[in-house]
Amino acid sequence: MLTIRHLTAHYGAAQALFGVDLDVGRGETVALVGANGAGKSTLLRCVMGLVRPTGGSIVLDGDDVTQAPPARMVRKGLALSPEGREVFGELTVRENLELGAIPLALGGAEKARRMEEVFARFPKLGERAGQLAGTLSGGEQQMMAMGRALMAGPKLLLLDEPSLGLAPLITDEIFAIIRQLARGGTTILLVEQNAARALSASDKAYLLANGRIVEQGESRRLLNDATLRAAFLGASTDNPAASRLGAAGLTNIRLEKPDMHNLDFMPPFTTDEQLRVHQLRGLQWTVRHAYEGSAHYRRTFDEAGITPGDITALADLAKLPFTTADDLRDGYPFPLRAVPFEQLVRIHASSGTTGKRKVLCYTQKDLDDWEYFFARCYQMAGVTPLDRVQIAVGYGVWTAGVGFQAGCEKIGALAVPLGPGNIDMQIRFLLDFQSTVFCSTASMALLMAEEIHRRGIADKIAVKKIIYGSERSSRSIRAKVSELFGGAELFDITGLTELYGPGTGIECSDHDCIHYWSDYYLLEIIDPETLELLPDGEWGEMVVTSLCKEGAPLIRYRTRDITRIIPGPCTCGSILPRHSRIRGRSDDTIKFRGVNIYPSSIDTILSAIPGLGSEYQIHLTRDAAGRDHLRLVVERAEGVEVQRGAELAHEAAHQIKRQQLVSVDVELVEYRALPRSERKSQRVFDDRIVDDIV
Structure with a gap:
């Protein structure tokens, strides 16, 4: 939408901008951060036509507007909310707002419609429409300045220091509104001295120091990369002034939970051979552990004529007998238990057929492992400590809620543990807490999407990602949920109680598969009728074998889920293998x-x-x-x-x-x-x- 090349600007003999290059894509929120005097406001004023550049070009929607006057820029779809608000104190709120649309010469009906839209977004302004602007608080004046800019119906909104001089709570409110505007499709170029605020509210960012761009990139990368934070934000150094941003005078930047940004939950393996060595070691440990600790496994191994010493290669997995849901029910209440009771710290259960549920027991190490690879799911979905994760799945004896919450807290994000159902409360929390990630079943996500659409609040929520599981869903359902949530990105997460719980795999950002955690379990695909192994690429029943589970290890457990292993590497670059989304069941379970x-x-x-x-x-x-x-x-x-x-x-x-x-x-x-x-x-x-x- 906006392309700036080699832009220079002077105030008399003093040069303020030195060959600035900057791009703003349609629908993006782009932050421009830097200290006082760095040239941020000058750049915005050049774009708006308030300052004439002395060199370079400004192109808007393909048109060169380098020397265009401000009124023409408004008619072309730009609006500026200036630094310091610049309100007219002797005019009413309504009169101040009307000034924003003067260059457009709007009719009375259209002007009234836009006024009502502003009042809907800023209810406080509606309450004070007849009040003199000079009597408003600083936060209310900032809302009015933004509302005045919105009266022009801008395609590109320029915000200059919106948090300047405001209390933290008011700043929270202003930035929540900025996120809502972005969700509604407004393109925003945001100038802000508070870099942490600006970066967390934007898609990409430019760091300006002494009139020059000294760093640029994806905002989350700048916030989460420890090296970049040390070099540019001063958040990981004992001497902030030594950082590039600190040297520019921006030493007030500190991020919450700084240690969380360094965590990486992906496996350390760089080659398939390293992974296979790890898997064989885990398989041999699991077979021996199960044989020595579980009466069930000792009996079935003896009946099959298998001893732990017979497992010398991954291919020997096929020698082992299958485990089924009936084995779990027959062993109720502690099926497959392979450790003494004093080592158990928790149980979880899944549904049963006639009163006997499938109950699984966990050691502390099991829970630690589960928490760790669930955090890996969040990491693969792009969730960071900056996110707020609304968890709308079941708590209690089920594995869902506690699994989603533990992984969320492990990665350092803010958990909003609401549980399932109660649509009104779900909506209220999305609005009040501005949750950025929503976790639920597929049907719950669809129900929420319909309700968000019905209430017309897609532009007022902040959900960017939906992590869903438990039920299969088609491409059309996924597309509908994404659309009604305002363009949220969907991630299908897998798991089952027998194998820890949810979080045993998730689709990557390329969205064509499920990556599964093959360093924690092995996956086979069999023909559910003949029980023969199927080659990669063919649909069949998923069979899993845990590699380090202590409390209730799984050996060739028939999940009854139908999927296929996808051969070859993923385009996302992950070394972890992948399978298709679950297509159905090999039994009648629904x-x-x-x-x-x-x-x-x-x-x-x-x-x-x-x-x-x-x-x-x-x-x-x-x-x-x-x-x-x-x-x-x-x-x-x-x-x-x-x-x-x-x-x-x-x-x-x-x-x-x-x-x-x-x-x-x-x-x-x-x-x-x-x-x-x-x-x-x-x-x-x-x-x-x-x-x-x-």
């Missing part, structure tokens, strides 16, 4: 509104209701608004009167709601109305996903 439902649990409920038959079907659909619906079709028992249909349907729906915590529509049909098969009857008809997942 996920409905965040709840795992097993057909066998439905069968158990229905069989306890006299008058219902044994045959049923589960039909899952998704309406135009993105809401999932479950219709249960059940046969009446042989000889049961039609008149009892309403009573039986009501009782079935009530029992499913009570035991499975979901609402369903129940439809009763005649005895033998549903098809029979000599093989396994198809009971689940899931029509929610209508396009590709990859």
Whole structure:
């Protein structure tokens, strides 16, 4: 949108700018930071036409505007909120705002519409519309100066020192508004002496010292790179004045949680061979640990004629017997336990079929490992200590909430642990806390996206990333969620309780795969019918083997999730291998509104209701608004009167709601109305996903 090349400017004989080059892309927020006298305001005034450059060029939307006057710049889509506010104290708030649109000669109706938009964004100004501007507080005057600029409907908004002279709380409010403007699509060039504030609110930044650009780059990189902070921000040195920014007089920059910026949770391996050596060592340790500590594994290994000494290569993994969900339920309440009880510090559980849940136990090392690689998920998604992470997944015996929170705190971001549901509170927290990352199930993300769109607040929230999991979702659903969230970037995160919990993998910024943490577990793909290994690239059932899990190690655990290993390196450059997003299940397990439902649990409920038959079907659909619906079709028992249909349907729906915590529509049909098969009857008809997942 804006291109500046070799710009020079003088005040008389004194030169203020020396060959400045700067670019602002459409939709970007670009920060220009530097000390007093560095030339920041001069640069803005040159762009606005208030100061005539003595050399170089300024190009706006392809047009050379180097010598254009201010009124023409306003008509071309620029507006300036100047340093020091420059309010007209003897005019009212409304009159000050009207001045911003004078060069456009707007009609009365359009001027009134824009005025209402400003009042909607700055409610305090609406309350004081008839008050003299000189009686406003400093923060209110800054809001008015920004509102006056917005009256011009700018394509590019120039903000000059918006936090100057304001109290910290008011500064927070001003920068929240700046982020909202950016979310709404306004392009912003921000001049700010408080570099930490400017960098955290912008996409890229230029460091100006003595009229010259001395550093530039992505704002997050400048904030998070320890070397750059030491060199340019003075935040990692005992002598801030020795830094380049410190030498320019900017010594007031300090960042919270400085140690967090140095953390790197990616594995140290640089070659595939190094990774394979680590994996073999972990596999051998796991097999021995399981054989010596777990009665279940000792029995199954002995039955298979396997001893720990037989594992001498990664290929020997195929010799080991499979572990299934039934093994976990049969071993309830401490299945697969391989350490003494005194070493256990926590349990978590996933859904069960008939009351016996899959319970997994954890040592402290297990929890530390889980926290560490969950932080890796956040790192791969680009989350930093500057982010505010709203966690809208379940807490309690489930692994989701505590996993998301531990990883968030490990990486140093601010956790907002809200839990699932309660849409009004979710929206309120997005607005009040300006959360930048939203974590939820796929269906919750869609529900929130619809509500954000319905309330028209996409430009008032700050969510830039959505990390979702637990349910499969198609490309069209992902696109819809991103759009309604105002362009947020989506990351599909994987995991299961049996293997620590969520966080065992996540898609990278190239968004064509899931990178999985192969230094913590091995992944195989098998044919769910023949149990034969499948080559990379073919779809099949995911089987996992942990490499360092102490409490309840997993050896060739059949997850029932359908995916494929993607061969070759990822374009993102990560050495970690990858698999496709989860396409479905090899059994009939379904996920409905965040709840795992097993057909066998439905069968158990229905069989306890006299008058219902044994045959049923589960039909899952998704309406135009993105809401999932479950219709249960059940046969009446042989000889049961039609008149009892309403009573039986009501009782079935009530029992499913009570035991499975979901609402369903129940439809009763005649005895033998549903098809029979000599093989396994198809009971689940899931029509929610209508396009590709990859």
